[in-house]
Amino acid sequence: MGNGELGAFLRSCRAARTPEDAGVVYSGRRKVPGLRREEVAVLAGVNADYYTRLEQGRETRPSPQVLDALCRALDLDPDTREHLYRLAGATPEDISAPTSRAVSPELRQLMDGYPHTPAFVLDPVLNVLATNALADALFSPFRVADNLARMTFLDPAAPLFYARWDWTAQATVANLRVATGFPAQQPGLRALVAELSEGSTRFRELWETHQVRGKTREPKHLVHPDVGPLTLTYQAFDVRGAPGQQLIIYHAEPATPSAHALALLSSLHATRTADA
Incomplete structure (x- = not known):
């Protein structure tokens, strides 16, 4: 699916996380329904420019520590968390070859x-x-x-x-x-x-x-x-x-x-x- 899959997935998760759910205090009108990039970066404790590069596909191999922080910031459930790790190549593949179509x-x-x-x-x-x-x-x-x-x-x-x-x-x-x-x-x-x-x-x-x-x-x-x-x-x-x-x-x-x-x-x- 390509390296852009990681960035697209992060953008989707960010859009689904509301400021109210994340405990983010803000005032005035917002242009986006979900969190801003800068807000995710603050919640995760990572550099805002680094997080932007992740979403834009210019950075594709975040460390497990960064992924853990993003999972907490975005409140990802176990399935979504595992998927994020796989997209980032941060977990070992438990399928080493294409799934066989042959049933024993x-x-x-x-x-x-x-x-x-x-x-x-x-x-x-x-x-x-x-x-x-x-x-x-x-x-x-x-x-x-x-x-x-x-x-x-x-x-x-x-x-x-x-x-x-x-x-x-x-x-x-x-x-x-x-x-x-x-x-x-x-x-x-x-x-x-x-x-x-x-x-x-x-x-x-x-x-x-x-x-x-x-x-x-x-x-x-x-x-x-x-x-x-x-x-x-x-x-x-x-x-x-x-x-x-x-x-x-x-x-x-x-x-x-x-x-x-x-x-x-x-x-x-x-x-x-x-x-x-």
Whole structure:
């Protein structure tokens, strides 16, 4: 994503931090809603000219001490803090090679052992690398279940499938932003961002916010055309032996309408597969 990513990210964080939240005393009208560069510099205890160079991309390797100070000044949460460190090259890469798209036979066998819950494998760019049968059934409204970001922003099924589409869109972009901290390890990211930016105005707007967020535990609210509304929780597991891959398992609370709907979806999918 280039060295300018660090400066753009800092500008976004600064714009989101209000003087009131930061305890900055000021008088008169302000030209910007967030903090001024000079105010961030004072809060972080760094030279104002040095901080300006960081935002302008003329300084790209701040020390860990400076990064710690900026994190405090900008009140960054753990996901955003980690992303800042990665953009600055101040943490060791924990992925030494591009994430493999190959999913091991053992992991596929494990996924197939969950016939009553959707399971699939993602890479950091949100490519869907493998699915079990119920995940195939769940994602069947989409033309191609190949990448969660592409599905969310470019597939016409998405606004109907995701009951909270705009929330899903924000979370998807925030997840995708994490991958910009590993530019050498995610060679497909630039092309994906270009494709989504060209095809979706909403994606472009959200991408420019520079928000970063790892996966949360908030329930997924979905609407499947075959079985109706579904409320699913999920767990995400890092795949040992395949850095960058995550196993995602969706789950419906037992004895709920969503559990019954998943069971019906599984039955319908099995019948259609047998008849095909």
